Amino acid sequence: xxxxxxxxxxxxxxxxxxxxxxxxxxxxxxKEGEVLIQHHYISLDPAMRGWMNDSKSYIxxxxxxxxxxxxxIGKVIQSNNHPKFKVGDCLTGWGGVQQYVAxxxxxxxxxxxxxxxxxxFISTLGMPGMTAYFGITEVGKIKExxxxxxxxxxxxxxxxxxxxxxxxxxxxxxxxxxxxxCDYLVNELGFDAAIDYKSENIYxxxxxxxxxxxxxxxxxxGGEILDAALTKIRMHARIVICxxxxxxxxxxxxxxxxxYLSLLVNRATMQGMVVMDYAKDYSKAAQEMGMWxxxxxxxxxxxxxxxxxxxxxxxxxxxxxxxxxxxILKVIEE
Amino acid sequence: xxxxxxxxxxxxxxxxxxxxxxxxxxxxxxKEGEVLIQHHYISLDPAMRGWMNDSKSYIxxxxxxxxxxxxxIGKVIQSNNHPKFKVGDCLTGWGGVQQYVAxxxxxxxxxxxxxxxxxxFISTLGMPGMTAYFGITEVGKIKExxxxxxxxxxxxxxxxxxxxxxxxxxxxxxxxxxxxxCDYLVNELGFDAAIDYKSENIYxxxxxxxxxxxxxxxxxxGGEILDAALTKIRMHARIVICxxxxxxxxxxxxxxxxxYLSLLVNRATMQGMVVMDYAKDYSKAAQEMGMWxxxxxxxxxxxxxxxxxxxxxxxxxxxxxxxxxxxILKVIEE
Numbered sequence: 099x100x101x102x103x104x105x106x107x108x109x110x111x112x113x114x115x116x117x118x119x120x121x122x123x124x125x126x127x128x129k130e131g132e133v134l135i136q137h138h139y140i141s142l143d144p145a146m147r148g149w150m151n152d153s154k155s156y157i158x159x160x161x162x163x164x165x166x167x168x169x170x171i172g173k174v175i176q177s178n179n180h181p182k183f184k185v186g187d188c189l190t191g192w193g194g195v196q197q198y199v200a201x202x203x204x205x206x207x208x209x210x211x212x213x214x215x216x217x218x219f220i221s222t223l224g225m226p227g228m229t230a231y232f233g234i235t236e237v238g239k240i241k242e243x244x245x246x247x248x249x250x251x252x253x254x255x256x257x258x259x260x261x262x263x264x265x266x267x268x269x270x271x272x273x274x275x276x277x278x279x280c281d282y283l284v285n286e287l288g289f290d291a292a293i294d295y296k297s298e299n300i301y302x303x304x305x306x307x308x309x310x311x312x313x314x315x316x317x318x319x320g321g322e323i324l325d326a327a328l329t330k331i332r333m334h335a336r337i338v339i340c341x342x343x344x345x346x347x348x349x350x351x352x353x354x355x356x357x358y359l360s361l362l363v364n365r366a367t368m369q370g371m372v373v374m375d376y377a378k379d380y381s382k383a384a385q386e387m388g389m390w391x392x393x394x395x396x397x398x399x400x401x402x403x404x405x406x407x408x409x410x411x412x413x414x415x416x417x418x419x420x421x422x423x424x425x426i427l428k429v430i431e432e
Numbered sequence: 433x434x435x436x437x438x439x440x441x442x443x444x445x446x447x448x449x450x451x452x453x454x455x456x457x458x459x460x461x462x463k464e465g466e467v468l469i470q471h472h473y474i475s476l477d478p479a480m481r482g483w484m485n486d487s488k489s490y491i492x493x494x495x496x497x498x499x500x501x502x503x504x505i506g507k508v509i510q511s512n513n514h515p516k517f518k519v520g521d522c523l524t525g526w527g528g529v530q531q532y533v534a535x536x537x538x539x540x541x542x543x544x545x546x547x548x549x550x551x552x553f554i555s556t557l558g559m560p561g562m563t564a565y566f567g568i569t570e571v572g573k574i575k576e577x578x579x580x581x582x583x584x585x586x587x588x589x590x591x592x593x594x595x596x597x598x599x600x601x602x603x604x605x606x607x608x609x610x611x612x613x614c615d616y617l618v619n620e621l622g623f624d625a626a627i628d629y630k631s632e633n634i635y636x637x638x639x640x641x642x643x644x645x646x647x648x649x650x651x652x653x654g655g656e657i658l659d660a661a662l663t664k665i666r667m668h669a670r671i672v673i674c675x676x677x678x679x680x681x682x683x684x685x686x687x688x689x690x691x692y693l694s695l696l697v698n699r700a701t702m703q704g705m706v707v708m709d710y711a712k713d714y715s716k717a718a719q720e721m722g723m724w725x726x727x728x729x730x731x732x733x734x735x736x737x738x739x740x741x742x743x744x745x746x747x748x749x750x751x752x753x754x755x756x757x758x759x760i761l762k763v764i765e766e
Binding site (some may be wrong): 266320325340342351361365375 | 675
């Protein structure tokens with residue numbers, strides 16, 4: 099049987115437990131040219147919250163009664179004359195929150211799981227890593243000496259953003275929730291400083307830790323933190339809008355950045371990004387980041403939780419902050 | 433004697449009458465190398481409101497007891513061995529709201545008032561025209577076929593922005609207050625459509641008049657209009673933040689754009705600008721715009737009011753909307 103997390107109800111605010119339902123359905127039969135993938139790991143990402151809303155976005159919303167959309171990685175266990183993939187291949191794609199998926203292979207990519215553990219391919223060598231890489235280089239346009247601020251800095255994207263900025267010769271300050279995460283940023287990932295937004299006044303902390311201002315702000319969070327960062331940007335600063343996790347479960351209107359006129363004063367740019375636009379360059383980026391990982395310059399952290407039955411509680415950690423690095427759900431039963 | 437408008441009190445919200453005081457002081461004596469300029473016209477601009485606030489901006493705030501800062505144009509009536517300017521020269525610069533100013537000529541530019549009436553040099557051939565020109569071309573990066581939306585479209589900057597966009601082959605919709613202004617945009621300036629924000633629901637009107645969305649939004653207004661425009665931007669749209677006149681007299685916090693995550697969804701850019709950054713290219717732009725004016729492609733409208741004594745009431749028209757085109761105060765007494 100195939101355990102699946104089915105999307106049942108569009109949430110308002112933070113999703114309640116009956117947003118999804120765990121179902122057991124037969125493992126699908128393959129059509130000609132399809133493969134059957136057994137999922138090992140599912141990627142849990144803040145973006146999933148956005149896909150649940152019935153509003154125009156960069157991707158269609160998840161339909162009610164569909165398997166919940168998610169990135170995933172697994173192995174081909176059966177092939178019905180697939181032209182490219184064979185049994186044993188390790189594939190990553192958008193398999194959804196379920197244990198098995200049948201596909202003709204469209205938008206699935208083969209990875210070599212002998213060179214790195216599977217979770218890495220849906221973490222730093224997957225979407226979050228790509229988001230960080232293209233966001234900070236192509237949109238943030240960092241150059242040596244830039245002063246970079248990252249919010250959600252202990253997360254899957256933020257932690258990579260900060261490390262890439264360090265590799266490129268920038269000064270990097272990260273914002274995260276809690277002393278433990280802040281210590282991790284500075285002591286393990288090599289950030290120059292960290293701000294604990296849970297215990298520090300963000301305006302005072304920015305004054306102290308970014309005394310010369312900010313050239314690039316990579317924002318995963320939105321809300322008050324974006325507003326505070328706007329007061330510290332330097333001339334011609336670039337603000338990368340990657341996400342706004344503080345606003346995703348709002349029952350009221352999103353908090354817009356009151357200090358946006360700082361863009362005018364400082365001739366600054368605020369630009370949104372969606373990682374899929376850079377798909378043609380993924381492999382180049384993965385190569386470069388793989389090299390940095392091998393050289394010990396880039397650390398990838400995955401927070402792996404186990405059991406598709408625990409999807410709801412694990413998903414909640416995206417917003418409660420009770421995890422560090424990339425949140426991953428292991429769904430293969432051993 | 434020299435009638436001067438002296439800045440006496442930092443306003444909170446809309447400036448009250450005692451924000452300034454009209455004083456008569458002796459016409460200054462010239463030092464060696466200075467000229468005395470008799471002002472003919474003073475430029476009244478929304479930016480003046482910002483300069484009154486004691487906050488970090490792109491320019492220092494006006495000091496209490498100083499002459500109110502303003503752009504101006506006038507003629508040299510006396511020279512004490514100025515190396516470059518002579519009696520009779522027509523000069524434009526930052527002379528402030530007063531009838532006479534003595535200067536060594538720094539940041540003053542000579543214009544030829546035989547080819548165009550003086551007000552044009554502080555209007556379309558002056559700062560507002562330059563703001564429009566560089567804002568829509570360099571920041572908005574318009575190209576043929578773009579769908580352009582302009583707020584404050586009947587104003588000194590907006591009216592020129594829209595006309596330049598038409599010249600460059602764009603479809604242009606303007607937002608203005610009142611049917612008369614909207615008619616003016618469409619019938620006299622050649623805009624494709626206009627939205628009267630005072631009588632129309634801005635969301636409905638955008639749906640009707642920008643059915644295919646917006647590639648470039650040139651914003652002079654901020655507030656609800658910016659929020660509404662954000663819901664209609666197209667992929668890779670550019671939003672030019674030129675001003676936010678709806679927010680300048682706020683006693684509460686500026687309203688930030690709640691819909692800013694549309695930047696993410698649409699991979700769009702919001703960028704601030706200050707015209708002074710383009711100073712080295714002013715003359716090139718003035719030449720091109722002068723040619724368009726001569727060819728009848730670009731219309732410049734000045735709303736000239738008379739008498740330095742009427743400064744306060746005239747200044748109020750910037751925010752009440754009771755004027756069309758560039759607001760100018762004639763201060764020479766004939």
